[in-house]
Amino acid sequence: MRRVPAAVAVLPACMIIVALFGGALVGAVRTSLEPGPAGLAGEVSLDAWRAILTDPAFLDSLLFTSWITLASTAISMIVAVGLAHLIRGRRRALWALFGLPVPVPHLLVAVVVVLWIGPAGVVDRLAGALPFELIRDRAGLGIMLVYVLKEAPFLTLLIVAVWGPEVRAREEAAATMGAGPLQRLRWVVWPRIAAPLSFGSLIVAAFVFGSFEVPLVVGPTYPKTLAVLALDAARTSELDGQARSASILLVTAAVTIVCALLLVRRARADE
């Protein structure tokens, strides 16, 4: 059959992505360089960048966003390994129930969390007022809960896919030779699940780092995640609001892109 060369076949999809994604980055850079109140139109200025880098609210937000990213990703990974151990080899119906949060939008998980453990939520009524605040708390526990609920099942399914019968056979063999559960996890199971788990965790971490609608619904008023801080900046009446907003968003984009590229390089080095 006459075939379009592969390099030509990938062009439509790649060009659309490069144009839209590249265009978005260029657009954000351009917005971030627009002059503030003192500047003239058409002038390029670093004022917005200077303003956010010296703003304590930005630094708090960067720390807060990094904290919820690391914590939610780590907890999701641990929970996922436990859940995968619990459900592997069981019925498909069970998997389907587990998998329910996977296709559900993040926002909806946040709505469900508020309806259950928010003020006057279901848990409040069943157990009386909770002794601690989980929604709009300063540590970001509500945000973390949403991401663990949504992403732990996703990671679980990734792990279960590679934790098949042949791994179980090797676990059995290790067990008869006297390996305890932790040793089996470290030396038999981990080498199999490490690659999909770290790949999945990168995706999870990137989602949490850019989290926007979830903290809008369950996050504290201070500190804010970077994306929410950018929304606030864009909505102020100050003239440099748009430029500051774009600068903050470029920082979040840069962090996710650099992390992703580092991981790709490591993955290729491992090959």
Add this chain to the structure above:
Amino acid sequence: MIRRTRPARIGAWAVALAVSVPFVILLLQSFVESWRAPAVLPQRFGLRAWSIVLAEGTAARPALVNSALVALATTTIALFLAWPAARALGESRLRRPTLVVVVMTLPVLVPPYAVGTGLAEWFIRLGLVDSLSALILAHMVYVLPYVFLLLASGFSREVESLEEAARAMGAGTVHRLRFVTIPAIAPSLALAALMGFLVSWGQYGTSLSVGGGIAMLPVVLVPFVQADPPVAAALGSLFLVPAVFALIVASRQDRMN
């Protein structure tokens, strides 16, 4: 020996139910009319929240239509754009597959609100801002990568040789597509379409930044979470429908394999 105990099985089902039941109860919560604290059960159920959601003149109805339209359009266009690329990747004809995959998937990891804000800068200049086309373009950044990867998982050298055989027997392009290619990749095609729809359906950051003036379901939903929880539950139930549908399709496909 490693034993799998009865408590472990009960535990597994308990966790599975704990994960899924809150989503089922969401629908119930949308019928709550009056629920004064500290009562454990609502005092009265009714259709108030749904009458607000379905009423003429509220943002909810256009939001539902817009979200569905944008998701359908984005997914359809993405399927056409991704088809040749997915084919080249699936048939291992690319010289540098990793590069193509990285270029195609990198945008998914970048926060949607950042991409949307950057695109809005252009859309304002082009007079596209606050239009359905702006939303479709912005959603495309997130939909196309998923559609591409899932579609590629359907194509293979085997499918290619089936097509060759059909051609040798005199089947034309349309017949090959209709009777060979599409049936052969049907599961991946269905999954790609479903995933594309879901990704667009759930977009919040991009929708807010490029289509601020257009009602989209997630954007309309957020303020209700605090202002009127039963209405949020009703909108949330509608928001949930495609995900449940996807799950049913995915688990049925799973059973067939």
